[in-house]
Amino acid sequence: xxxxxxxxxxxxxxxxxxxxxxxxxIGVQAxxxxxxxxxxxxxxxxxxxxxxxxxxxxxxxxxWNQPFSKEEVLSYKADATxxxxxxxxxxxxxxxxxxxxxxxxHIVVTFGS
Numbered sequence: 001x002x003x004x005x006x007x008x009x010x011x012x013x014x015x016x017x018x019x020x021x022x023x024x025x026i027g028v029q030a031x032x033x034x035x036x037x038x039x040x041x042x043x044x045x046x047x048x049x050x051x052x053x054x055x056x057x058x059x060x061x062x063x064w065n066q067p068f069s070k071e072e073v074l075s076y077k078a079d080a081t082x083x084x085x086x087x088x089x090x091x092x093x094x095x096x097x098x099x100x101x102x103x104x105x106h107i108v109v110t111f112g113s
Contacts, residue, residue, distance in 0.1 A: 005052040007103035011043045011060070014110045015076055027063040036060045036101075047101055057107065058097035068109075070096045076111040085110045 013020040022045075027037030035049040036059055047055050061068035071078050078084050086093055087108045093099065099107065 005047070005049045007047045007101065009045050009047070009101045009103065009105040009107060011045055011057075012106065012108045013043075013073065014108065014112070015074075016112045020074065026060075034063050036063045045101065054100045056097065057095075057099040057101060060101070061097070068097050070094070073109050073111050078111075081113050082111060083113075 011022050013022060021041050022038060022043040024038055024041045027034035028039070033048070035047060036055060037046050037048075038044065039046065045060055049055070058068065066074050068074075070084055073084055076082070076084075084096075086096055086099070087110075088099065088105050090106075
């Protein structure tokens with residue numbers, strides 16, 4: 001894993017008022033790590049790449065092999081009584097999967113009624 005570009009945003013997911021753990025070792029395998037990965041189950045995302053470029057929240061969810069958009073997070077789908085909201089550093093945003101990961105950002109995705 002090259003370390004030319006290294007940032008740490010944090011992802012928090014809340015479903016119906018309960019925090020959902022972002023697992024440790026997403027993107028970590030015995031022989032390598034992807035550019036986007038976790039080490040601990042606290043939502044801290046490590047973005048480590050030999051090139052400085054924009055990585056999106058969709059990129060992280062792809063590594064995690066989980067769906068994410070304004071219509072779905074993990075296995076939870078928006079419907080007439082449930083919606084998905086997102087904040088970055090406390091401010092509401094509508095960028096969802098297109099969100100560019102930045103160092104120190106606290107991203108909160110909420111699913112509920």
